[in-house]
Amino acid sequence: MTKRISEQQAEKIARAHGCVRCGEYSYKRVKVTPATMAATEEFQESWHVMLRCGVCGVESELGLDDEGDVLYAH
Numbered sequence: 001m002t003k004r005i006s007e008q009q010a011e012k013i014a015r016a017h018g019c020v021r022c023g024e025y026s027y028k029r030v031k032v033t034p035a036t037m038a039a040t041e042e043f044q045e046s047w048h049v050m051l052r053c054g055v056c057g058v059e060s061e062l063g064l065d066d067e068g069d070v071l072y073a074h
Contacts, residue, residue: 005068007032010047013068019053019060020073026054039063043071 005013010032018025029052035045049062063071 004046004066005064007047009068010049010064013064013070014049014051014062017051017062017070017073019051019056019058021058021060022053022056024053024055028052028054028057035063045071 011030014030014032015025015027019027029050031050033048033050035043035048039045039048043063044065045063046066047064049064051060051062052058053060060074062073065071
């Protein structure tokens, strides 16, 4: 059994992921929240991250699992 990453680690991983539109790594806003029960059951998601790009302004979402792997980005 693996240990779940911390909220701070989840934010660091999210900031290291390029914007889905322009590919930049500069974000105006990063919000990390625990995954909902439904997302945990369906995707094995531990952390849900909302990102707002500081360059192009697009809002995107990331799902992270217990180990910090990106499950989806859109």
